[in-house]
Amino acid sequence: MKPVLYSVLLLGACMTDAGSVAQNHNKVAVVDEYERRFTFSEPTPCDLFLHRRITDEAARIVEYDAKMATGERSLVYSIVKDDPLPLKAALYHGNKETFRVELADHALRVDADGSPVLSVTGYDLDAFATAAHAIDDDAGLALLACALPVHKELGAIPQFLLNRTSGGRDPNQPDVSQTSTSQQPILDWKGRVTLLGAYVLAGACLHTQDWQCPCLRYHDDIVGSVVGQCGYAIPAWRSESL
Amino acid sequence: MRRLAVVAAWLALGGSAQAYVRAKTSTGTPLAWRSHCPVLVMDSLANPMLDPGRAHAALERSAVAWNDPTEGCDRLRIQVGGTVSGKDVAFDGTSLVLWRLPGFCDNGKHARDEVCLSPDAAAVTTVFYYDKPNQPQDGEMLETDVEINATYFAFADDGSQDHIDLQNTLTHELGHVLGLDHTCYTMSGIAPPVDAKGQPVPFCYPLSALPPDVTEATMFNFESPGETAKRVPREEEWRGTCDMYANRPATCEPVDTGGCQFVPLRHGVSIGVGLLVIAGLIVRSYLRRRRR
Numbered sequence: 132m133k134p135v136l137y138s139v140l141l142l143g144a145c146m147t148d149a150g151s152v153a154q155n156h157n158k159v160a161v162v163d164e165y166e167r168r169f170t171f172s173e174p175t176p177c178d179l180f181l182h183r184r185i186t187d188e189a190a191r192i193v194e195y196d197a198k199m200a201t202g203e204r205s206l207v208y209s210i211v212k213d214d215p216l217p218l219k220a221a222l223y224h225g226n227k228e229t230f231r232v233e234l235a236d237h238a239l240r241v242d243a244d245g246s247p248v249l250s251v252t253g254y255d256l257d258a259f260a261t262a263a264h265a266i267d268d269d270a271g272l273a274l275l276a277c278a279l280p281v282h283k284e285l286g287a288i289p290q291f292l293l294n295r296t297s298g299g300r301d302p303n304q305p306d307v308s309q310t311s312t313s314q315q316p317i318l319d320w321k322g323r324v325t326l327l328g329a330y331v332l333a334g335a336c337l338h339t340q341d342w343q344c345p346c347l348r349y350h351d352d353i354v355g356s357v358v359g360q361c362g363y364a365i366p367a368w369r370s371e372s373l
Numbered sequence: 374m375r376r377l378a379v380v381a382a383w384l385a386l387g388g389s390a391q392a393y394v395r396a397k398t399s400t401g402t403p404l405a406w407r408s409h410c411p412v413l414v415m416d417s418l419a420n421p422m423l424d425p426g427r428a429h430a431a432l433e434r435s436a437v438a439w440n441d442p443t444e445g446c447d448r449l450r451i452q453v454g455g456t457v458s459g460k461d462v463a464f465d466g467t468s469l470v471l472w473r474l475p476g477f478c479d480n481g482k483h484a485r486d487e488v489c490l491s492p493d494a495a496a497v498t499t500v501f502y503y504d505k506p507n508q509p510q511d512g513e514m515l516e517t518d519v520e521i522n523a524t525y526f527a528f529a530d531d532g533s534q535d536h537i538d539l540q541n542t543l544t545h546e547l548g549h550v551l552g553l554d555h556t557c558y559t560m561s562g563i564a565p566p567v568d569a570k571g572q573p574v575p576f577c578y579p580l581s582a583l584p585p586d587v588t589e590a591t592m593f594n595f596e597s598p599g600e601t602a603k604r605v606p607r608e609e610e611w612r613g614t615c616d617m618y619a620n621r622p623a624t625c626e627p628v629d630t631g632g633c634q635f636v637p638l639r640h641g642v643s644i645g646v647g648l649l650v651i652a653g654l655i656v657r658s659y660l661r662r663r664r665r
Binding site: 148149151152153154155156157158159160161162164183185186187188189190192194196203205207209211221223225226287290 | 502
């Protein structure tokens, strides 16, 4: 029986306690490098020199680094699922955040230097806004207005911005999800515009001192329809504290 | 010899590594290879865009990039074996390097594969380890599988600007194989990880604001087409692995895939397999004795 005993001992030594084996996944993500000028006429006119795009589907973050006429800026779009204002767009000059826009289905808020700047309810239909003070970042506002995530010229539209929990992508058809893509939405979104449409409105309507939408009529199969409200302005009591 | 002299001088100065980041268990125990060594084998499925021999050579160079600088200071070696067939990403006793080729994610059964979930990733390393809080085995690394994402990216081994450099990618992934983590973190809403000195690791975004010691590291979690900078680990990174493995009880012998293999344990199969093996041995022993 010696061989048997030896084999049993060897087997025992080699076996692992499977119930306690965990795993983690580590990835190295590829940066999309552009280093060239782009000019877009829609949804709003935009002229910029785009350095790069960094997409992180797992973290639900996409960053654009660009040079605008008035300076270098980074714009980070993200989704934070359980946040009451789950859509985010944060503008950076170097490592300093100049302002950020946070959106829910119908309401949005703008903060700068940690303080509220602007609040809008019904931005997707009948906007009603209150403002505290101006946004001091023309380059950031111009970059936000470019609505870069909707431009397929820059590559695959990040799946999380299509409200999809995961995504494969076809380089030739970046707007078409593949069979591996889960159709489970990230957000229970009831807005009149899609997530991308919300970002389009935020970029088109947010200005230094007010919320004023142009007479915008934009439609795209992925973005959906986005209609501006032709100059709806912040009421006179704009100085009211938020 | 010169490299050994540098290591000796560094050890003489105290041998304290600069900031590097270690992967950890759910309760914060750093991951490390303790009783085993990382032995990597390549899957036989080749990438038609890159000669298998050249891909294997890139893997070997990546292993050397970590092994060489630490020759005089630690007792762990990444070993590269030959090729295997029929294996996949799973806890099965084989640390695999495999290609994911175009069309892989079109198959619905691969929907939950990490490469399909992370189409922005050039490669994904899955690390299997013990997560047994308050027990000696906690954090022990057992196996690593590396998936190279040719599903969405074109790879080359010559640093060409329109391709992902395979050696650049693999050297980064082998850092994970050794138990290292990224130099910045991406998941918001979690407590920042800390580096080996206890300092918080920065959030990755915006990337444009990260300092060079984060972005120039081999373990920085982003790469660009044509980038080759990650082929050579930074000094603080290989020094980190020296710290991790200087006091390891055993050295790594040359590749011997016939050694102690892990029995696959998923879904309770291992116990069945184990019992079958034991039963087989008992029957064989019984039959032999009967023949006598």
